[in-house]
Amino acid sequence: MDYEGLRETAREMRINILRMIHCAKSGHTGGSxxxxxxMTALYFHVMEHRPGEPEWPGRDRFVLSKGHAAPAxxxxxxxxxxxxxxELMTLRRLNSRLQGHPDMLRTRGVNASSGSLGQGxxxxxxxxxxxxxxxxxxxxxxxxxxxENQEGQVWEAAMTAAHFRLGKxxxxxxxxxxxxxxxxxxxxxxxxxxQKWDSFGWDVxxxxxxxxxxxxxxxLRVRKKGLHDRPSVVIARTIKGKGASVFEGKAKYHGVAxxxxxxxxxxxxxxxx
Amino acid sequence: xxxxxxxxxxxxxxxxxxxxxxxxxxxDADLSGSTMxxxxxxxxxxxxxxxxxxxxxxTGTAAGLALxxxxxxxxxxxxxxxxxxxxQVRQAIAYPRLNVKIVxxxxxxxxxxxxxxxxxxxxxxxxxxxxxxxxxxxxxxxEMRSIMQTAVETxxxxxxxxxxxxxxxIYSNGASFRxxxxxxxxxxxxxxxxALGLMVSEAKAAAEVLAxxxxxxxxxxxxxxxxxxxxxxxxCARETGAVVxxxxxxxxxxxxxxxxxxxxETYPVPVRMVGVKDRFGTSGTxxxxxxxxxxxxxxxxxxxxEVLAxxx
Numbered sequence: 001m002d003y004e005g006l007r008e009t010a011r012e013m014r015i016n017i018l019r020m021i022h023c024a025k026s027g028h029t030g031g032s033x034x035x036x037x038x039m040t041a042l043y044f045h046v047m048e049h050r051p052g053e054p055e056w057p058g059r060d061r062f063v064l065s066k067g068h069a070a071p072a073x074x075x076x077x078x079x080x081x082x083x084x085x086x087e088l089m090t091l092r093r094l095n096s097r098l099q100g101h102p103d104m105l106r107t108r109g110v111n112a113s114s115g116s117l118g119q120g121x122x123x124x125x126x127x128x129x130x131x132x133x134x135x136x137x138x139x140x141x142x143x144x145x146x147x148e149n150q151e152g153q154v155w156e157a158a159m160t161a162a163h164f165r166l167g168k169x170x171x172x173x174x175x176x177x178x179x180x181x182x183x184x185x186x187x188x189x190x191x192x193x194x195q196k197w198d199s200f201g202w203d204v205x206x207x208x209x210x211x212x213x214x215x216x217x218x219x220l221r222v223r224k225k226g227l228h229d230r231p232s233v234v235i236a237r238t239i240k241g242k243g244a245s246v247f248e249g250k251a252k253y254h255g256v257a258x259x260x261x262x263x264x265x266x267x268x269x270x271x272x273x
Numbered sequence: 274x275x276x277x278x279x280x281x282x283x284x285x286x287x288x289x290x291x292x293x294x295x296x297x298x299x300x301d302a303d304l305s306g307s308t309m310x311x312x313x314x315x316x317x318x319x320x321x322x323x324x325x326x327x328x329x330x331x332t333g334t335a336a337g338l339a340l341x342x343x344x345x346x347x348x349x350x351x352x353x354x355x356x357x358x359x360x361q362v363r364q365a366i367a368y369p370r371l372n373v374k375i376v377x378x379x380x381x382x383x384x385x386x387x388x389x390x391x392x393x394x395x396x397x398x399x400x401x402x403x404x405x406x407x408x409x410x411x412x413x414x415x416e417m418r419s420i421m422q423t424a425v426e427t428x429x430x431x432x433x434x435x436x437x438x439x440x441x442x443i444y445s446n447g448a449s450f451r452x453x454x455x456x457x458x459x460x461x462x463x464x465x466x467x468a469l470g471l472m473v474s475e476a477k478a479a480a481e482v483l484a485x486x487x488x489x490x491x492x493x494x495x496x497x498x499x500x501x502x503x504x505x506x507x508x509c510a511r512e513t514g515a516v517v518x519x520x521x522x523x524x525x526x527x528x529x530x531x532x533x534x535x536x537x538e539t540y541p542v543p544v545r546m547v548g549v550k551d552r553f554g555t556s557g558t559x560x561x562x563x564x565x566x567x568x569x570x571x572x573x574x575x576x577x578x579e580v581l582a583x584x585x
Contacts, residue, residue, distance in 0.1 A: 061340075103368075103369075104369050105369055105370065111340065112336075112337075112340060112369070113364070113365075113368055113369040114364075115364070116360060116364040119329075119333045119361060119364060119365050120333075121333075122329070122330045122331075122332070122333025122334045122336070122337065122361075122365070123333050123334070123336050123337040123340065123365060124337060125330075125333075125334050125337055126333065126334040126335060126336055126337020126338040126339070126340065126341065126345075127337040127338070127340050127341045128337070128341075129298075129322060129334070129337070129338055129341070130298075130337065130338045130339075130340070130341020130342060130343045131341050133298070133319070133320065133341075133343070134341070134342070136341075152329075153327075153329045153330055153333065153361075156324075156325075156327035156329060156330035157330045157333065157334070159325070159327070159330075160324055160325075160327070160330055160334060163325075164322070
């Protein structure tokens, strides 16, 4: 898909995200919107996968370590045809397949359950180790929040990926600078983030997480790179709530659903009304 | 009396199973010489992952390996495998019902001289409370072999506790472990001693002493703590009218609690729990500690006499 097509797809994804969280009356608006362009890039351009065959062994894997961005993942899966988009409006309801955080046993296309922060990179490493034993060349993508980098297990896993030369692991940090309690730098500073990952033995690239011209080449290199002996991390500078100015850059919308008025304003801004 | 170490059997059987099944992988957190995964590591270095002193990452990594179709065996000391990594076990393994086998060594207080930090009287409770989890404590090394076979053949998360200390063989004629089934290792009619792990041999010794006093004690090996054999437990209460539980674990949350939970709902009879009474461990030799915490056949005998007095 060309960049223009990706931008249009991301716009539709944002509309889905806002509508489903509004309908559920709860959910993580800010961090789902900040990840929408990255998710679009993964599911519509970068990853090799077969919506009609979710367990295809050759598929690239994706682990949403920042599981609270589930609305973005569910939107991507529905838009790719893993399930009917109408089901998006069942988000967070009793007996819905779309749980508040991803549940691999319920949702077609979800590769790993997540939600408790800090655990996804370890899981991605394990998948990559297992695939390598089978000579399977598939890549393993994992998306972390920036606040999530405060979890100690992330750095245990960062060591593991480098130690075992898991070159097929590509981590994406959705670096929107905000977490529930405020700015990441005020709650618990994580900078210098790029240097941290670099010192743990990773290839690091920092990109504008809303510019497909930068995102796509950065994400594709994990499969194009000839020598896969180092894991890669893409630090994506993003804006929390991106696409709907009422939510942009505001920590208080980390875990708050749009009101009726906010939804309307946001849809208008996204050209949907 | 033949002595066998359950962790030693684990190391040997893991190696044997690894020869037959290429999907078996093993992970350890810098304790492979103690948990005995070192045997597997030496033979199959490409299928062994030493994650270093990082039990949480090890647990998550095992989940990922299971997602890639492997059968990961994860080992560390029981306190770290169950406690340090508890939430990873819950979220990454049990919730998605992944095929990960946690085989944790150094369970209980028989770790000995290392003291409370490395002992655990909480691990069985911590694991038992998690949905989807199967929790097993072998009564001897022979049963451990059978348990390992079952674990490989049965999909889903397992927690299997082994011990540092070698203890007597119960099943010299072979064991056939079954998930969800207890095993009557000695018949009796006056009371039932339900035990797991090394306390099964203590319970058998206690039954001998009780027999000399004219008391007929049934002894049940409840190696499968979860799913637990509700029918057998209720049946023993009905048939013998009194129950003593025996475990190298806290009386809170482990076998005693599980038995009491079932009997209170099915067939209430007097129950007495032999176990660690809500205390941390301490340094000492294993036999000294078993004595100090009241985990010997003598303690089972007095518990039996006490419970019989209440039986009326």
